[in-house]
Amino acid sequence: xxxxxxxxxxxxxxxxxxxxxxxxxxxxxxxxxxxxxxxxxxxxxxxxxxxxxxxxxxxxxxxxxxxxxxxxxxxxxxxxxxxxxxxxxxxxxxxxxxxxxxxxxxxxxxxxxxxxxxxxxxxxxxxxxxxxxxxxxxxxxxxxxxxxxxxxxxxxxxxxxxxxxxxxxxxxxxxxxxxxxxxxxxxxxxxxxxxxxxxxxxxxxxxxxxxxxxxxxxxxxxxxxxxxxxxxxxxxxxxxxxxxxxxxxxxxxxxxxxxxxxxxxxxxxxxxxxxxxxxxxxxxxxxxxxxxxxxxxxxxxxxxxxxxxxxxxxxxxxxxxxxxxxxxxxxxxxxxxxxxxxxxxxxxxxxxxxxxxxxxxxxxx
Numbered sequence: 001x002x003x004x005x006x007x008x009x010x011x012x013x014x015x016x017x018x019x020x021x022x023x024x025x026x027x028x029x030x031x032x033x034x035x036x037x038x039x040x041x042x043x044x045x046x047x048x049x050x051x052x053x054x055x056x057x058x059x060x061x062x063x064x065x066x067x068x069x070x071x072x073x074x075x076x077x078x079x080x081x082x083x084x085x086x087x088x089x090x091x092x093x094x095x096x097x098x099x100x101x102x103x104x105x106x107x108x109x110x111x112x113x114x115x116x117x118x119x120x121x122x123x124x125x126x127x128x129x130x131x132x133x134x135x136x137x138x139x140x141x142x143x144x145x146x147x148x149x150x151x152x153x154x155x156x157x158x159x160x161x162x163x164x165x166x167x168x169x170x171x172x173x174x175x176x177x178x179x180x181x182x183x184x185x186x187x188x189x190x191x192x193x194x195x196x197x198x199x200x201x202x203x204x205x206x207x208x209x210x211x212x213x214x215x216x217x218x219x220x221x222x223x224x225x226x227x228x229x230x231x232x233x234x235x236x237x238x239x240x241x242x243x244x245x246x247x248x249x250x251x252x253x254x255x256x257x258x259x260x261x262x263x264x265x266x267x268x269x270x271x272x273x274x275x276x277x278x279x280x281x282x283x284x285x286x287x288x289x290x291x292x293x294x295x296x297x298x299x300x301x302x303x304x305x306x307x308x309x310x311x312x313x314x315x316x317x318x319x320x321x322x323x324x325x326x327x328x329x330x331x332x333x334x335x336x337x338x339x340x341x342x343x344x345x346x347x348x349x350x351x352x353x354x355x356x357x358x359x360x361x362x363x364x365x
Contacts, residue, residue, distance in 0.1 A: 021060070024049070028057045029066060029081070038067060038077040102168030105158045105175060115158055123151035154178065177205050204350045205359045209322075213237050213363045214244040218320040220282035221275070222309050224330065227264030227287055229253040229271075236330040241283060245276040249283065268304030270312050282318060284309045288327035291334065299341050302327055306345035314356040322361040329365065 024047060031046045032038050043054040058077070061067040068078035105115075127147050131140055153160065155171035156178055162168040213221050214237065223241045225231065231242030231250060242249055252273045257265070265271060270286040286309050289301035305326050313321045323342070327333035346360060 024053075025057055025060055028061065032061075032067075032079060033081065036079075038079065102162045102165050103158065103160065105156055105160070115156070119154050119156055120151055123147050123154075177207075204355065204357050206346055206350075206362065207359075208362045208364045210364045212240075213322055213324050214240050214278060216322050216361065216363070217279045218322045218359075218361060219280060219318040220272070220284055220313055220316075220320075221278070221280045221322045222324065222326070223283050223285045224288050224305075224324060224326045225265070225285045227266075229257045229261075229265055229285060237324050241278070245278045245283065248276045249273060253285065268301040268308065270305065270308040272312050272316060280322070282316065284312055284321070286326065288331055288333070290331040291327065294337075298327075298333065299337070302333065302338065302341045303345045306342050307349055310346070310349045310353075310357060310360075314353055319358040320361070321357060321359070322363055324363045325365065 027047060028043055031043065035042060038058065040051060040054040040058065043049065043057060044051065047054070049057075058067065062069075062077075066079070066081050068080045070077050127144055130143055130147070133140070135143070155175040160171075162171060209216065221241070223231075223238055224236050225238050231238050231253065253271075256271055256273070260271075265285070265287050267287045267289050270284055272282055272284050275281050275283050286305045288305050289296065289298045291298055306323070309323070310321070325335070325338065326342070328335045328338040342362075349356075
């Protein structure tokens with residue numbers, strides 16, 4: 001025999017359903033006010049509900065006079081809510097007929113939709129990586145917003161065009177660099193690249209390169225030296241840099257030591273010399289700290305090595321600089337802690353002196 005329904009249970013279920021409806025309708029109102037438009041697909045996507053449920057919510061909002069009738073001109077329902085202020089629409093500049101436009105996308109022969117989706121996926125992965133990091137909630141939200149903006153303005157997108165050829169050339173450099181960065185490198189970039197406002201001169205690229213620091217063609221390389229500046233010891237790249245540069249480098253280092261640092265170059269400080277026979281025009285010498293278990297101001301001194309070297313590069317109009325591992329290989333500094341310190345120094349410098357240096361290359365042994 002079929003069991004008769006219990007009237008008490010029915011009333012409880014109706015109350016729970018109505019409570020659920022009121023919550024989801026309130027969420028729908030917030031979504032509509034934030035987006036400034038109404039559509040069934042928008043509610044389906046944001047609330048993760050079906051077509052029928054989204055249609056039911058729109059009908060409910062019409063009954064509450066939150067929404068007006070469907071307007072075919074704007075292809076959406078009018079919003080009647082008292083606290084709603086229509087967002088200002090962005091005015092796009094219309095180009096005259098036959099005006100040439102330029103693209104910065106390095107691979108326009110690829111499938112259009114595939115290209116866009118692969119780039120957007122890269123940014124989604126970067127945002128997930130960011131949200132799991134140790135940064136504060138405020139920093140996460142700020143950087144997340146920049147990444148979302150960048151995902152729509154990325155110069156690799158085949159749908160992005162520029163009116164001026166000079167702008168396209170600048171953005172093409174950015175596109176090539178972005179295209180050469182692997183997924184792992186992109187995720188571990190120590191700070192967010194803010195170029196969403198089409199200001200290429202405010203970008204600094206930070207990326208790892210495997211190779212010999214004495215062979216890399218950059219404006220300046222950093223030499224982790226000792227206090228004497230003599231370059232006569234074989235640990236790290238110090239000796240090989242002096243050998244490749246020739247005796248003139250030794251002479252200039254001794255001259256600087258005699259004139260400015262008779263007791264030796266202090267730890268954390270930096271000086272600059274010519275590169276002589278090296279491919280790089282300059283060499284920046286800095287003395288890294290030895291690891292003493294974290295009790296000898298090691299982090300502070302290592303931070304100064306990176307920051308002072310970058311500051312010296314900025315003062316000498318150096319645009320591309322290469323860093324080896326300072327202290328990590330030669331003074332027993334734990335690699336993971338050294339990487340955290342170097343990333344913080346680079347991030348702080350880039351935030352303080354935006355665009356002063358174009359590229360920072362980190363040499364991976």
